[in-house]
Structures are given as structure tokens and as C-alpha cells.
Amino acid sequence: MGKGRLEAFSDGVIAIIITIMVLEFKRPESVTFAALLPLLPHIAIYALSFIYVGIYWSNHHHLFHAAKTVTGGILWANLHLLFWLSLLPFVTAWMGENHAAPLPVALYGVVLMMNGLAYNILSHLLVRHEGAGSVIARAVGKDRKTLLSILGYVAAVLISPFLPALSLGLYAVVALTWLIPDRRIERAMKA
Amino acid sequence: MGKGRLEAFSDGVIAIIITIMVLEFKRPESVTFAALLPLLPHIAIYALSFIYVGIYWSNHHHLFHAAKTVTGGILWANLHLLFWLSLLPFVTAWMGENHAAPLPVALYGVVLMMNGLAYNILSHLLVRHEGAGSVIARAVGKDRKTLLSILGYVAAVLISPFLPALSLGLYAVVALTWLIPDRRIERAMKA
Amino acid sequence: MGKGRLEAFSDGVIAIIITIMVLEFKRPESVTFAALLPLLPHIAIYALSFIYVGIYWSNHHHLFHAAKTVTGGILWANLHLLFWLSLLPFVTAWMGENHAAPLPVALYGVVLMMNGLAYNILSHLLVRHEGAGSVIARAVGKDRKTLLSILGYVAAVLISPFLPALSLGLYAVVALTWLIPDRRIERAMKA
Amino acid sequence: MGKGRLEAFSDGVIAIIITIMVLEFKRPESVTFAALLPLLPHIAIYALSFIYVGIYWSNHHHLFHAAKTVTGGILWANLHLLFWLSLLPFVTAWMGENHAAPLPVALYGVVLMMNGLAYNILSHLLVRHEGAGSVIARAVGKDRKTLLSILGYVAAVLISPFLPALSLGLYAVVALTWLIPDRRIERAMKA
Numbered sequence: 107m108g109k110g111r112l113e114a115f116s117d118g119v120i121a122i123i124i125t126i127m128v129l130e131f132k133r134p135e136s137v138t139f140a141a142l143l144p145l146l147p148h149i150a151i152y153a154l155s156f157i158y159v160g161i162y163w164s165n166h167h168h169l170f171h172a173a174k175t176v177t178g179g180i181l182w183a184n185l186h187l188l189f190w191l192s193l194l195p196f197v198t199a200w201m202g203e204n205h206a207a208p209l210p211v212a213l214y215g216v217v218l219m220m221n222g223l224a225y226n227i228l229s230h231l232l233v234r235h236e237g238a239g240s241v242i243a244r245a246v247g248k249d250r251k252t253l254l255s256i257l258g259y260v261a262a263v264l265i266s267p268f269l270p271a272l273s274l275g276l277y278a279v280v281a282l283t284w285l286i287p288d289r290r291i292e293r294a295m296k297a
Numbered sequence: 298m299g300k301g302r303l304e305a306f307s308d309g310v311i312a313i314i315i316t317i318m319v320l321e322f323k324r325p326e327s328v329t330f331a332a333l334l335p336l337l338p339h340i341a342i343y344a345l346s347f348i349y350v351g352i353y354w355s356n357h358h359h360l361f362h363a364a365k366t367v368t369g370g371i372l373w374a375n376l377h378l379l380f381w382l383s384l385l386p387f388v389t390a391w392m393g394e395n396h397a398a399p400l401p402v403a404l405y406g407v408v409l410m411m412n413g414l415a416y417n418i419l420s421h422l423l424v425r426h427e428g429a430g431s432v433i434a435r436a437v438g439k440d441r442k443t444l445l446s447i448l449g450y451v452a453a454v455l456i457s458p459f460l461p462a463l464s465l466g467l468y469a470v471v472a473l474t475w476l477i478p479d480r481r482i483e484r485a486m487k488a
Numbered sequence: 489m490g491k492g493r494l495e496a497f498s499d500g501v502i503a504i505i506i507t508i509m510v511l512e513f514k515r516p517e518s519v520t521f522a523a524l525l526p527l528l529p530h531i532a533i534y535a536l537s538f539i540y541v542g543i544y545w546s547n548h549h550h551l552f553h554a555a556k557t558v559t560g561g562i563l564w565a566n567l568h569l570l571f572w573l574s575l576l577p578f579v580t581a582w583m584g585e586n587h588a589a590p591l592p593v594a595l596y597g598v599v600l601m602m603n604g605l606a607y608n609i610l611s612h613l614l615v616r617h618e619g620a621g622s623v624i625a626r627a628v629g630k631d632r633k634t635l636l637s638i639l640g641y642v643a644a645v646l647i648s649p650f651l652p653a654l655s656l657g658l659y660a661v662v663a664l665t666w667l668i669p670d671r672r673i674e675r676a677m678k679a
Numbered sequence: 680m681g682k683g684r685l686e687a688f689s690d691g692v693i694a695i696i697i698t699i700m701v702l703e704f705k706r707p708e709s710v711t712f713a714a715l716l717p718l719l720p721h722i723a724i725y726a727l728s729f730i731y732v733g734i735y736w737s738n739h740h741h742l743f744h745a746a747k748t749v750t751g752g753i754l755w756a757n758l759h760l761l762f763w764l765s766l767l768p769f770v771t772a773w774m775g776e777n778h779a780a781p782l783p784v785a786l787y788g789v790v791l792m793m794n795g796l797a798y799n800i801l802s803h804l805l806v807r808h809e810g811a812g813s814v815i816a817r818a819v820g821k822d823r824k825t826l827l828s829i830l831g832y833v834a835a836v837l838i839s840p841f842l843p844a845l846s847l848g849l850y851a852v853v854a855l856t857w858l859i860p861d862r863r864i865e866r867a868m869k870a
Contacts, residue, residue, distance in 0.1 A: 111308060111358050117684060118312030118500075121691030126320060128765050129699060133773050137780040153762065160758040164751075167684050178355075182476065185351040189344065192319050200324050207328040285755070302499060302549050309503030309691075317511060369546075373667065376542040380535065383510050391515050398519040493686060493740050500694030508702060560737075564858065567733040571726065574701050582706050589710040 109176050112184060116166060119188045123195060124159040127152055130199035148202030154278060155198040161284040162191060162221065172241045173232055183231050187224035193217045211273045212266040218277065219259040226252050255280050300367050303375060307357060310379045314386060315350040318343050321390035339393030345469060346389040352475040353382060353412065363432045364423055374422050378415035384408045402464045403457040409468065410450040417443050446471050491558050494566060498548060501570045505577060506541040509534055512581035530584030536660060537580040543666040544573060544603065554623045555614055565613050569606035575599045593655045594648040600659065601641040608634045637662050682749050685757060689739060692761045696768060697732040700725055703772035721775030727851060728771040734857040735764060735794065745814045746805055756804050760797035766790045784843040788836040791850065795829040828853050 131148060134141035166187075176184075197217045201210040226249060233243045258280045262273035322339060325332035357378075367375075388408050392401040417440060424434045449471045453464035513530060516523035548569075558566075579599050583592040608631060615625045640662045644655035704721060707714035739760075749757075770790045774783040802825070806816045831853045835846035 108362070111304060111362075113684060114305065114687065115308045115312055115354060117688045118309055118691055119316055121688055122313055122316040122695055124761075125692055125695040125699065125765055126316065128769055129320065129702065131769050133769075133776065137773075137777050137782045139782065142782065142786075149766075156758075156762050156765070160755070163688060164754055171681070171684075181355055182351070185347075188315075189347050192316055192347070193340075196319055196322050196324075200328075203324065204328050209328045209330065209333065213333075299553070302495060302553075305496065306499045306503055306545060306549075309500055310507055313504055313507040317507065320511065372546055373542070376538075379506070380538050383507055383538070384531075387510055387513050387515075391519075394515065395519050400519045400521065400524065404524070490744070493690060493744075496687065497690045497694055497736060497740075500691055501698055504695055504698040508698065511702065563737055564733070567729075567737075570697075571729050574698055574729070575722075578701055578704050578706075582710075585706065586710050591710045591712065591715065595715075 109170055109173055112176055112181060113170050116170075116184060116188065117163075120159060120163045120166070120191065123191055124156060124163075127155055127195045127198050130195065130202065132203070147205045148199075151198055151202045154281060155194050157281050157285070158218065158221075159191065159194060161281065162187075162225065165225070165284075169229055169232060169242070169246075172245060173236060175235075177231075177235055180228070180231050180235060183224070183228040187221065187228050190217060190220040190224050194221075206270040206274055208267045208270045211270040212263045215259045215263040215266065215273060215277065218280075219256055219263070222252055222256040222259060226256070251283070255284070300361055300364055303367055303372060304361050307361075307375060307379065308354075311350060311354045311357070311382065314382055315347060315354075318346055318386045318389050321386065321393065323394070338396045339390075342389055342393045345472060346385050348472050348476070349409065349412075350382065350385060352472065353378075353416065356416070356475075360420055360423060360433070360437075363436060364427060366426075368422075368426055371419070371422050371426060374415070374419040378412065378419050381408060381411040381415050385412075397461040397465055399458045399461045402461040403454045406450045406454040406457065406464060406468065409471075410447055410454070413443055413447040413450060417447070442474070446475070491552055491555055494558055494563060495552050498552075498566060498570060499545075502541060502545045502548070502573065505573055506538060506545075509537055509577045509580050512577065512584065514585070529587045530581075533580055533584045536663060537576050539663050539667070540600065540603075541573065541576060543663065544569075544607065547607070547666075551611055551614060551624070551628075554627060555618060557617075559613075559617055562610070562613050562617060565606070565610040569603065569610050572599060572602040572606050576603075588652040588656055590649045590652045593652040594645045597641045597645040597648065597655060597659065600662075601638055601645070604634055604638040604641060608638070633665070637666070682743055682746055685749055685754060686743050689743075689757060689761060690736075693732060693736045693739070693764065696764055697729060697736075700728055700768045700771050703768065703775065705776070720778045721772075724771055724775045727854060728767050730854050730858070731791065731794075732764065732767060734854065735760075735798065738798070738857075742802055742805060742815070742819075745818060746809060748808075750804075750808055753801070753804050753808060756797070756801040760794065760801050763790060763793040763797050767794075779843040779847055781840045781843045784846045785836045785839040788832045788839065788846060788850065791853075792829055792832040792836070795825055795832060799825050799829070824856070828857070 131145060131152075134145060194217060197210065197214040201207075201214050204210045229242075229246050229249060229252070233240070233246055236242045258276055262276040265276070266273040322336060322343075325336060385408060388401065388405045392398075392405050395401045420433075420437050420440060420443070424431070424437055427433045449467055453467040456467070457464040513527060513534075516527060576599060579592065579596040583589075583596050586592045611624075611628050611631055611634070615622070615628055618624045640658055644658040647658070648655040704718060704725075707718060767790060770783065770787045774780075774787050777783050802815075802819050806813070806819055809815045831849055835849040838849070839846040
């Protein structure tokens with residue numbers, strides 16, 4: 107099976123996820139600065155989620171760029187990843203409206219964690235399909251970055267009942283470590 | 298007429314259908330576990346619909362992969378399928394909010410049934426267009442799986458006034474039988 | 489300028505327009521047939537709009553299939569058409585909630601009329617760009633069908649204050665005349 | 680890295696941004712002209728935002744048409760532009776509901792300004808990546824038009840507390856200067 111339509115469909119779903127989050131902003135009740143202010147944390151959290159979805163799109167792009175064909179299992183591992191990504195707009199809106207309340211912060215971390223796991227499963231299936239000597243296998247390696255990120259999310263969820271603001275900070279730090287695009291694949295392709 | 302834009306347009310519509318369902322989640326009224334709990338059945342039903350839309354996308358992908366050109370009739374049979382798919386977010390949200398109430402459960406089944414019929418019409422038109430000896434014709438065969446699924450939906454609708462939870466179980470079972478990708482077409486293409 | 493990205497962008501916009509209309513359905517207030525019934529006219533009007541958007545997508549597909557390159561003017565004539573198409577979800581929802589009330593029925597007709605005009609402008613620009621001897625020029629001809637449709641919408645708008653149900657019938661009749669795909673272009677391409 | 684998926688993803692996001700703005704129209708409370716009238720300014724502002732998004736899509740199209748490959752930095756500069764574009768539906772709806780109230784008018788200008796800056800950053804990164812002798816470098820030149828537009832937005836924001844209607848007029852004038860497609864790139868490519 108070719109990978110073209112899988113990439114196009116994923117692009118479509120990710121493009122919608124990244125954009126519909128903006129529909130959840132509540133319009134300020136009056137046209138004053140005072141009414142606009144409570145929206146700022148929501149916009150900041152939207153920016154964080156936007157960056158996360160951007161990271162997934164960028165890594166997805168790199169991952170499938172190195173792939174040649176896909177199997178039914180890869181197709182469903184990809185849909186599994188898209189499912190968890192699709193829950194980001196909901197947890198973004200809930201956290202955006204309740205700022206650093208513990209439960210929304212924890213749920214946000216759980217969804218990030220499930221996304222990390224889903225991405226890990228997807229990349230492992232691709233490595234197994236392409237073979238040990240393939241570009242993807244060399245590039246993904248042991249994928250320590252995804253595993254470390256998942257540990258970060260778990261830590262943030264455990265901290266959230268006590269210091270939700272610190273959990274939020276952890277989500278931002280993990281995102282920053284990913285903003286540097288995955289040069290492992292680029293390097294492996296040149297080698 | 299080429300099939301490229303029909304595939305791209307269908308991908309777009311299906312990507313939107315699978316994603317906008319998430320806009321229907323009602324945010325919990327307070328940031329407590331107690332307020333979050335009633336959302337869990339809605340998320341479970343969303344997952345079921347997500348899987349169904351994923352199945353249709355996957356089968357659509359396989360079906361048109363084997364096709365070469367399309368006619369005006371196929372184009373409209375495809376739009377007919379997209380119409381019924383587009384009603385899934387509505388029945389998902391209605392059932393999601395009212396859990397296993399008989400009428401939403403029945404309506405969900407009616408929409409699944411119409412999707413099955415629309416897919417059946419579409420694949421028959423493609424077989425007729427491509428000819429009896431084509432890859433699609435060998436692959437689709439008598440398409441017993443779609444017909445059996447439709448019977449499953451009809452049974453679930455009939456049961457819904459009495460045991461709506463059983464109907465829901467039937468929808469899940471039918472989905473499971475489809476999670477295994479349609480290997481008939483893959484097999485026929487290799488032969 | 490190539491036509492590929494213009495087609496892809498138009499596909500995206502039209503796919504979203506055809507799908508977001510479903511977000512406007514109001515969920516019935518109770519899980520009874522009585523509460524579901526008032527939704528049926530809205531679903532019927534949604535089906536009509538779905539068919540109209542499908543017609544525009546199909547004709548757009550045919551039109552650009554025959555084109556080779558596009559100019560800045562064609563690009564903006566295309567965006568102009570997409571603008572009027574994007575108002576269809578709004579008038580569909582307003583008419584859907586108020587059934588055959590005169591003003592929503594009239595506004596629906598005005599939007600259809602503007603879409604017809606926008607399509608007419610777009611196809612004329614394409615004919616002028618491709619030249620008198622081109623496939624498009626032979627195919628589009630005097631485009632009597634679009635002009636007759638516009639006359640139909642004008643008549644429906646004028647009738648709407650007195651017999652809005654008849655206007656609705658006219659919209660359905662015009663749609664039916666377009667369901668037959670535009671064989672003029674297919675014929676001209678073979679010639 | 681190829682530019683194909685970046686273009687496809689950007690097309691998807693921009694197509695969604697341009698279309699979801701229509702979901703923000705509040706349906707008139709009654710089916711009378713009097714209830715419809717307050718919507719007209721909102722529709723006019725929607726048309727303005729539609730034109731702005733159309734301009735960005737058209738310029739984006741031209742910019743990447745002339746590009747050959749993209750880097751990780753360009754990918755993120757592109758996501759940065761999409762972020763600010765994605766805030767347009769929100770400020771459009773807020774201004775649409777409050778017509779020419781100073782604060783929404785100012786915020787609309789701030790978002791336009793950030794879009795201008797983001798586009799400027801993106802085009803500079805592309806020029807640097809492609810090299811001084813490239814088609815893009817010749818075409819973009821000093822990009823005075825983007826800088827002048829940003830000055831126009833700044834002026835409009837400064838005026839908004841006193842004469843918000845004049846600010847709105849300035850936004851419309853800047854849009855008009857861009858409606859003429861960016862012929863610099865087309866010219867440079869022919870040269």
C-alpha cells in the first residue's frame with residue numbers, strides 16, 4: 107500500500123486539530139481590557155498546544171518521509187495517534203478556561219502521554235516493517251527522546267495535585283526539547 | 298475522469314468528520330472527578346465512531362486504490378456515502394450525551410446502516426465500471442461482509458427499544474470484524 | 489502559475505463547507521420521537537445544500553480539469569466563488585431552523601444566485617485565458633445552464649414572500665437539473 | 680526536505696481558517712429584516728478577513744512556488760505564520776459582534792501586524808536558504824510592501840482609540856494594495 111493517501115489524510119486531520127482549538131475561545135463579555143485579560147492564559151495554553159501539534163506534524167512528516175510502504179497495522183497505529191491528538195483541543199479548552207487547576211492540568215498530561223505512547227508504537231511498527239538496516243531504523247534508534255518525554259509527562263501528572271503550575275512548566279520544557287527538529291533522520295538519510 | 302481529486306476531496310471530508318466530533322464534548326462544569334465522569338461514556342462512543350470513520354477511510358482507500366477512472370455516477374455515489382458519514386458526528390453527540398437511551402442508539406444504527414448501503418452501492422458501481430475481470434471485481438466479490446454488517450445494524454436497531462446496551466455491543470462487534478483491513482483486495486492485486 | 493495548489497485549496501474549502509453544516513443541527517431536547525421530528529426539515533435542507541455544494545465541487549473539478557494554467561485574476565475569481573459558497577452553511581442553518589419562513593428562503597436564494605454569478609465569472613475568465621479554440625471554450629459555450637439557474641433563483645426569491653414552499657421546490661428542481669454531470673466538457677474533450 | 684507536504688499542510692490550515700469564520704455568525708433571533716440588519720457589518724468584516732486570508736494564501740503559494748527545498752527553521756517560521764493567521768477568526772468574530780468598538784479594532788490590527796511580521800520572517804528565511812542569486816531573492820527584494828503594510832497596521836492601531844472607523848478603513852486600503860497579486864515573483868521567474 108502506498109503512503110501518499112495516509113500522509114494526505116493525516117495532514118488533513120492534524121490541520122483541523124491545530125485550527126479548531128481557536129473555536130473554543132470565549133469572546134470577552136465587554137470590549138474592555140479587563141474583559142480581555144482572562145483570555146490571555148487561554149491563548150498562552152493554545153500556543154503551547156499549537157506547538158505540540160506542530161511538533162507531531164513535523165515528526166510525522168520526517169517519519170513517513172523515510173518510509174516506503176505501509177501495512178494495515180501501520181495505518182491503524184497512525185489512526186490511533188490521530189485519535190489521541192484529536193483530544194488535545196478538548197483538554198486545551200478545559201485547561202484554558204480553568205488555568206492551572208490540578209485536574210485539567212493532569213488530564214492534559216495524560217493526553218500528551220498517550221500521544222507519546224501512540225507515536226512510539228507507530229515508529230516501532232515502521233521500523234519493524236522497513237527492516238533493521240533501513241533509514242528509519244538507523245534514524246529512530248532507541249527513540250530515547252520520546253521515552254524521556256513520556257517520563258516528563260508522568261512526572262508532571264504526579265506533581266499536578268500539588269504544584270500544577272510546575273506541571274505546566276514541564277509541558278513547556280518538553281515541548282522546547284522537541285522544537286529542534288528531529289535531525290537524527292536527516293543525518294541517517296545523508297549517511 | 299481521473300480519480301485523484303475525488304480521493305483528495307473524500308480524504309478532506311472524512312478528515313473533517315473524524316475530527317469535528319471532538320467539538321461536541323461538553324466541558325465539565327467544575328474541575329472535579331465527579332464532573333468529569335459523565336463525559337467518559339461520550340468519549341467511549343466517540344472512540345467507536347472514530348473507529349468506524351477510520352474503517353470507512355481505510356476501505357475507501359483500498360477500493361479506489363484498485364480503481365483506474367471514475368464516472369459521474371461513481372462521483373455521486375461517493376458523495377452519497379460522504380453524506381451519510383457526515384451524519385455520524387450528530388448521532389455520536391446525541392448518543393454521547395444520552396448514553397444508552399433507546400432512540401439515540403436506534404438512530405445511530407440507522408445511520409450506520411445507511412453508510413453500509415451507500416458503501417455497497419459505491420463498490421457495485423465501481424465493479425460495473427471496471428468490468429467483471431478487473432482487480433476490484435475479483436476483490437469485492439459478493440461483498441458478504443458489508444451485507445452481514447448491515448444485518449447486524451438492523452438487528453441492533455430492532456433490539457434498541459428493549460436492550461439498547463446490547464445494540465451498542467453489536468455496533469462494537471461489527472466494528473471489530475472490520476478492524477482487520479480488507480485483505481481481499483490486497484490478495485486479489487497480488488494474484 | 490500551476491493549477492495544482494488552487495485545486496487542492498478549493499477542495500479543502502469545499503470539503504469544510506460541506507461538512508461543517510452538520511455542526512449546526514440542534515440536538516433534540518429529549519430522547520423522544522416528538523423531539524426529533526422538528527429536526528427532519530433541517531436535515532432535508534441540509535441534504536439540499538449538500539447536493540448544491542456537491543454540484544459546485546463536481547463542476548469545479550470538470551472546469552479546472554480542462555484548464556492548463558491560471559492567472560491572478562482566475563485565482564481571485566475562484567476565491568470569490570468560495571466566499572459565496574462559504575455563506576451556504578449560514579443560510580442553511582437559518583432556513584433549517586425556521587423551515588419555510590419567507591426571509592430565510594429568500595436569503596438562501598440570494599446566496600445561490602451569487603454563487604451562480606461567481607461561477608459564471610470564473611468560467612468566463614478561464615475561457616478568455618485559455619482562448620477561443622480551447623477545450624474549455626468549446627465545452628462551456630454560452631453556459632446557458634448557469635444563466636437559466638440564476639433566473640430560477642431570481643424567480644424563487646421574488647416568489648418567496650408569497651409562496652416560500654414553492655421557492656424551496658424551485659431550488660430543488662434547479663439542483664436536479666445539475667445532478668446530471670456537465671457532459672459538455674467530457675464531450676468536448678473527446679472531440 | 681521536500682516542500683510538498685508543507686504546502687499541503689498549509690493549504691489545509693488556511694482552508695480551515697478561511698471557512699470556520701462563518702461558524703461565528705449569530706443567527707438572527709427572528710425571521711425579519713430588522714433582526715438580519717445587525718449581521719451585515721459582521722458579514723462585511725468577514726469579507727475583509729476572507730480577503731486577507733486569501734491574500735496570504737496567494738502570496739504563500741507564490742513564495743513556495745519559487746522555493747525548492749525547506750529547512751527545519753522554515754518549517755517553524757511557516758507554523759509561526761499559521762499561528763497568527765489562526766487568530767484571525769477570533770478577532771473577526773469579536774470585531775464583527777462589536778462593530779467599530781476601539782479595542783476589538785485595535786486587536787484586529789495587532790493580529791494583522793503579527794501576521795505581516797511572521798510573513799516577513801518566513802520570506803527572509805527562504806531567501807537566505809535559497810541564496811542571493813535565487814529566484815526568490817530577486818523576487819522578494821527588500822519586501823517594502825510587507826513593511827509598508829505593517830506600518831499601516833501600526834498607524835491603524837494607534838488611531839483606533841480615537842477613530843476606530845478610520846482604522847477599519849486603513850485595513851481595507853492595505854488589503855486593496857495586496858489584491859494585485861505579487862507580480863514581482865512572476866516577473867523574476869520569467870527574467
